[in-house]
Amino acid sequence: MYLLLRKLLFALEAERAHRLTLALLEAGARFGVVRAPRRPPPLVTALAGLELPNPVGLAAGLDKDGRHIDALARLGFGFIEIGTTTPRAQAGNPRPRMFRLPEHSAIINRLGFNNAGVNALIANVERSRWRGVLGINIGKNRDTPNERAVQDYLYCLERVFPLASYITVNISSPNTQGLRDLQQESHLRRFIEILRERQEQLASQHRLTVPMLVKIAPDLDEGAMDGIAR
Numbered sequence: 001m002y003l004l005l006r007k008l009l010f011a012l013e014a015e016r017a018h019r020l021t022l023a024l025l026e027a028g029a030r031f032g033v034v035r036a037p038r039r040p041p042p043l044v045t046a047l048a049g050l051e052l053p054n055p056v057g058l059a060a061g062l063d064k065d066g067r068h069i070d071a072l073a074r075l076g077f078g079f080i081e082i083g084t085t086t087p088r089a090q091a092g093n094p095r096p097r098m099f100r101l102p103e104h105s106a107i108i109n110r111l112g113f114n115n116a117g118v119n120a121l122i123a124n125v126e127r128s129r130w131r132g133v134l135g136i137n138i139g140k141n142r143d144t145p146n147e148r149a150v151q152d153y154l155y156c157l158e159r160v161f162p163l164a165s166y167i168t169v170n171i172s173s174p175n176t177q178g179l180r181d182l183q184q185e186s187h188l189r190r191f192i193e194i195l196r197e198r199q200e201q202l203a204s205q206h207r208l209t210v211p212m213l214v215k216i217a218p219d220l221d222e223g224a225m226d227g228i229a230r
Protein backbone atom coordinates (compact mmCIF):
# COMPACT_ATOMS: atom_id res chain seq x y z
CA MET A 1 0.00 0.00 0.00
CA TYR A 2 2.70 2.45 1.01
CA LEU A 3 4.83 1.69 -2.06
CA LEU A 4 1.85 2.35 -4.32
CA LEU A 5 0.91 5.57 -2.54
CA ARG A 6 4.51 6.67 -2.54
CA LYS A 7 4.72 6.23 -6.31
CA LEU A 8 1.64 8.40 -6.76
CA LEU A 9 2.79 11.07 -4.33
CA PHE A 10 6.31 11.16 -5.78
CA ALA A 11 4.78 12.00 -9.15
CA LEU A 12 3.74 15.31 -7.59
CA GLU A 13 5.93 18.22 -6.58
CA ALA A 14 6.90 17.75 -2.91
CA GLU A 15 4.83 20.58 -1.42
CA ARG A 16 1.74 19.63 -3.40
CA ALA A 17 2.12 16.05 -2.17
CA HIS A 18 2.37 17.39 1.39
CA ARG A 19 -0.83 19.41 1.04
CA LEU A 20 -2.70 16.60 -0.70
CA THR A 21 -1.70 14.08 1.98
CA LEU A 22 -2.95 16.37 4.73
CA ALA A 23 -6.20 17.03 2.84
CA LEU A 24 -6.77 13.27 2.42
CA LEU A 25 -5.96 12.67 6.07
CA GLU A 26 -8.46 15.35 7.05
CA ALA A 27 -11.17 13.87 4.80
CA GLY A 28 -10.41 10.35 6.08
CA ALA A 29 -10.66 11.49 9.68
CA ARG A 30 -13.95 13.25 9.02
CA PHE A 31 -15.47 10.06 7.54
CA GLY A 32 -14.03 7.90 10.30
CA VAL A 33 -11.68 5.84 8.13
CA VAL A 34 -8.39 7.18 9.50
CA ARG A 35 -7.09 5.69 12.70
CA ALA A 36 -3.96 3.96 13.95
CA PRO A 37 -3.82 0.36 12.61
CA ARG A 38 -3.68 -0.80 16.21
CA ARG A 39 -4.07 1.49 19.19
CA PRO A 40 -0.47 1.98 20.26
CA PRO A 41 0.15 0.29 23.61
CA PRO A 42 0.67 2.85 26.38
CA LEU A 43 4.28 3.63 27.14
CA VAL A 44 3.85 6.43 29.59
CA THR A 45 6.84 8.74 29.44
CA ALA A 46 7.67 11.73 31.60
CA LEU A 47 9.13 14.77 29.87
CA ALA A 48 9.62 18.24 31.34
CA GLY A 49 6.91 17.62 33.93
CA LEU A 50 4.45 16.35 31.30
CA GLU A 51 3.06 12.86 31.06
CA LEU A 52 3.10 11.54 27.50
CA PRO A 53 0.97 8.44 26.76
CA ASN A 54 3.79 7.27 24.50
CA PRO A 55 7.08 8.86 23.43
CA VAL A 56 6.44 8.99 19.67
CA GLY A 57 5.42 12.52 18.76
CA LEU A 58 4.91 14.58 15.65
CA ALA A 59 7.67 17.14 15.03
CA ALA A 60 7.02 20.77 14.15
CA GLY A 61 6.71 21.75 10.51
CA LEU A 62 4.21 19.20 9.25
CA ASP A 63 1.18 21.09 10.53
CA LYS A 64 2.52 24.61 10.86
CA ASP A 65 -0.82 26.31 11.53
CA GLY A 66 -2.45 23.55 13.59
CA ARG A 67 -5.10 22.96 10.96
CA HIS A 68 -5.12 19.18 11.26
CA ILE A 69 -4.70 18.45 14.97
CA ASP A 70 -7.73 16.17 15.35
CA ALA A 71 -6.94 14.20 12.19
CA LEU A 72 -3.27 13.75 13.15
CA ALA A 73 -4.25 12.75 16.69
CA ARG A 74 -6.06 9.74 15.25
CA LEU A 75 -2.73 8.29 14.16
CA GLY A 76 -1.82 7.57 17.79
CA PHE A 77 0.89 10.14 18.53
CA GLY A 78 1.94 10.57 22.16
CA PHE A 79 2.18 14.30 21.53
CA ILE A 80 1.81 16.69 18.61
CA GLU A 81 3.91 19.78 18.02
CA ILE A 82 2.45 22.43 15.73
CA GLY A 83 4.24 25.49 14.29
CA THR A 84 6.62 27.11 13.74
CA THR A 85 4.31 30.08 14.07
CA THR A 86 5.35 33.74 13.82
CA PRO A 87 3.58 36.94 14.94
CA ARG A 88 2.47 37.85 11.41
CA ALA A 89 1.57 35.58 8.48
CA GLN A 90 4.38 35.17 5.95
CA ALA A 91 4.82 33.39 2.63
CA GLY A 92 8.22 31.76 3.26
CA ASN A 93 10.94 31.34 0.66
CA PRO A 94 10.28 31.36 -3.11
CA ARG A 95 9.48 27.96 -4.65
CA PRO A 96 10.76 25.39 -5.24
CA ARG A 97 11.89 25.08 -1.62
CA MET A 98 11.47 21.42 -0.77
CA PHE A 99 13.59 18.81 -2.51
CA ARG A 100 13.36 15.03 -2.32
CA LEU A 101 16.52 12.94 -2.16
CA PRO A 102 14.94 9.50 -2.72
CA GLU A 103 18.30 7.69 -2.79
CA HIS A 104 18.88 8.86 0.80
CA SER A 105 15.24 8.56 1.96
CA ALA A 106 15.56 12.23 2.82
CA ILE A 107 14.27 15.67 2.04
CA ILE A 108 15.86 19.11 1.96
CA ASN A 109 13.58 21.71 3.48
CA ARG A 110 14.00 25.39 2.74
CA LEU A 111 10.45 26.47 3.48
CA GLY A 112 11.40 29.47 5.64
CA PHE A 113 8.59 29.53 8.23
CA ASN A 114 5.67 29.86 5.80
CA ASN A 115 2.67 30.17 8.10
CA ALA A 116 -0.63 31.97 8.60
CA GLY A 117 0.48 33.83 11.74
CA VAL A 118 -0.07 33.10 15.42
CA ASN A 119 -3.67 34.36 15.56
CA ALA A 120 -4.74 31.91 12.84
CA LEU A 121 -2.97 29.10 14.70
CA ILE A 122 -4.78 30.01 17.92
CA ALA A 123 -8.17 29.95 16.16
CA ASN A 124 -7.35 26.46 14.83
CA VAL A 125 -6.27 25.20 18.26
CA GLU A 126 -9.43 26.56 19.82
CA ARG A 127 -11.49 24.73 17.22
CA SER A 128 -9.73 21.41 17.78
CA ARG A 129 -11.23 18.87 20.15
CA TRP A 130 -8.13 16.85 20.97
CA ARG A 131 -7.02 17.12 24.61
CA GLY A 132 -3.64 15.36 24.34
CA VAL A 133 -0.18 16.88 24.80
CA LEU A 134 0.11 19.78 22.37
CA GLY A 135 3.41 21.55 21.79
CA ILE A 136 3.40 24.95 20.11
CA ASN A 137 6.61 25.96 18.35
CA ILE A 138 7.29 29.70 18.06
CA GLY A 139 9.66 31.74 15.90
CA LYS A 140 10.24 35.20 14.51
CA ASN A 141 9.19 36.85 11.25
CA ARG A 142 11.75 36.98 8.51
CA ASP A 143 11.78 40.79 8.42
CA THR A 144 12.27 41.21 12.17
CA PRO A 145 15.96 41.96 12.81
CA ASN A 146 17.71 39.84 15.44
CA GLU A 147 18.01 42.85 17.77
CA ARG A 148 14.20 42.79 18.04
CA ALA A 149 13.75 39.03 17.74
CA VAL A 150 12.89 38.63 21.40
CA GLN A 151 9.80 40.82 20.87
CA ASP A 152 8.48 38.37 18.27
CA TYR A 153 9.05 35.42 20.61
CA LEU A 154 7.39 37.27 23.50
CA TYR A 155 4.40 38.14 21.31
CA CYS A 156 3.90 34.49 20.37
CA LEU A 157 4.68 33.20 23.89
CA GLU A 158 1.98 35.37 25.44
CA ARG A 159 -0.64 34.34 22.93
CA VAL A 160 -0.05 30.60 22.85
CA PHE A 161 0.67 30.19 26.57
CA PRO A 162 -2.86 29.30 27.76
CA LEU A 163 -3.34 26.76 24.94
CA ALA A 164 -0.05 24.88 24.93
CA SER A 165 1.07 21.85 26.95
CA TYR A 166 4.61 23.02 26.22
CA ILE A 167 6.20 25.75 24.12
CA THR A 168 9.22 25.31 21.87
CA VAL A 169 11.39 28.34 21.26
CA ASN A 170 12.77 27.56 17.84
CA ILE A 171 16.19 29.01 17.09
CA SER A 172 17.27 26.04 14.99
CA SER A 173 16.21 26.95 11.47
CA PRO A 174 18.79 27.67 8.77
CA ASN A 175 16.01 29.05 6.54
CA THR A 176 15.51 32.38 8.30
CA GLN A 177 18.65 34.39 7.79
CA GLY A 178 20.56 35.01 11.03
CA LEU A 179 18.15 33.00 13.20
CA ARG A 180 20.85 30.59 14.29
CA ASP A 181 22.95 33.53 15.51
CA LEU A 182 20.52 33.65 18.44
CA GLN A 183 22.20 30.45 19.61
CA GLN A 184 25.42 32.26 20.49
CA GLU A 185 25.99 32.07 24.20
CA SER A 186 26.42 35.84 24.53
CA HIS A 187 22.98 36.52 22.94
CA LEU A 188 21.22 33.51 24.31
CA ARG A 189 21.73 34.23 28.00
CA ARG A 190 19.76 37.51 27.88
CA PHE A 191 17.29 36.19 25.31
CA ILE A 192 16.30 33.19 27.43
CA GLU A 193 16.30 35.29 30.60
CA ILE A 194 13.66 37.61 29.12
CA LEU A 195 11.49 34.74 27.93
CA ARG A 196 11.84 32.91 31.25
CA GLU A 197 10.75 35.98 33.18
CA ARG A 198 7.64 36.32 31.03
CA GLN A 199 6.97 32.59 31.31
CA GLU A 200 6.95 32.92 35.14
CA GLN A 201 4.60 35.93 34.97
CA LEU A 202 2.25 34.11 32.60
CA ALA A 203 2.32 31.02 34.82
CA SER A 204 1.04 32.96 37.83
CA GLN A 205 -1.40 35.01 35.74
CA HIS A 206 -2.99 31.91 34.19
CA ARG A 207 -2.23 29.59 37.14
CA LEU A 208 -0.68 27.18 34.65
CA THR A 209 2.72 25.53 34.40
CA VAL A 210 3.78 25.43 30.77
CA PRO A 211 7.31 24.17 30.19
CA MET A 212 9.45 25.96 27.63
CA LEU A 213 11.92 24.05 25.47
CA VAL A 214 14.62 25.50 23.23
CA LYS A 215 15.10 23.87 19.85
CA ILE A 216 18.68 24.14 18.60
CA ALA A 217 20.34 23.17 15.34
CA PRO A 218 21.32 19.50 15.05
CA ASP A 219 24.77 20.17 13.62
CA LEU A 220 26.43 22.16 16.40
CA ASP A 221 29.80 21.05 17.74
CA GLU A 222 30.27 20.02 21.37
CA GLY A 223 31.68 23.41 22.32
CA ALA A 224 28.67 25.32 20.97
CA MET A 225 26.25 22.92 22.66
CA ASP A 226 28.09 23.33 25.97
CA GLY A 227 27.75 27.10 25.59
CA ILE A 228 24.01 26.85 24.94
CA ALA A 229 23.52 24.50 27.89
CA ARG A 230 25.38 26.95 30.18
Ligand SMILES: Cc1cc2nc3c(=O)[nH]c(=O)nc-3n(C[C@H](O)[C@H](O)[C@H](O)COP(=O)(O)O)c2cc1C
Pocket residue numbers: 059060061062064083084098107109111113137170172215
Ligand atom coordinates in the same frame (compact mmCIF):
# COMPACT_ATOMS: atom_id res chain seq x y z
C1 LIG B 1 9.45 19.93 5.51
C2 LIG B 1 9.94 20.21 6.89
C3 LIG B 1 9.49 21.35 7.55
C4 LIG B 1 9.94 21.63 8.84
N1 LIG B 1 9.48 22.74 9.48
C5 LIG B 1 9.87 22.99 10.76
C6 LIG B 1 9.37 24.11 11.46
O1 LIG B 1 8.55 24.91 10.97
N2 LIG B 1 9.80 24.30 12.73
C7 LIG B 1 10.68 23.46 13.35
O2 LIG B 1 11.02 23.68 14.53
N3 LIG B 1 11.17 22.37 12.71
C8 LIG B 1 10.78 22.12 11.44
N4 LIG B 1 11.27 21.02 10.79
C9 LIG B 1 12.21 20.12 11.49
C10 LIG B 1 11.45 18.97 12.15
O3 LIG B 1 10.60 19.45 13.17
C11 LIG B 1 12.44 17.94 12.78
O4 LIG B 1 13.16 18.55 13.82
C12 LIG B 1 13.41 17.40 11.75
O5 LIG B 1 12.74 17.02 10.57
C13 LIG B 1 14.20 16.21 12.31
O6 LIG B 1 13.35 15.17 12.65
P1 LIG B 1 13.21 13.88 11.69
O7 LIG B 1 14.57 13.29 11.62
O8 LIG B 1 12.18 13.03 12.40
O9 LIG B 1 12.73 14.39 10.36
C14 LIG B 1 10.85 20.75 9.49
C15 LIG B 1 11.29 19.60 8.81
C16 LIG B 1 10.85 19.33 7.53
C17 LIG B 1 11.33 18.09 6.83
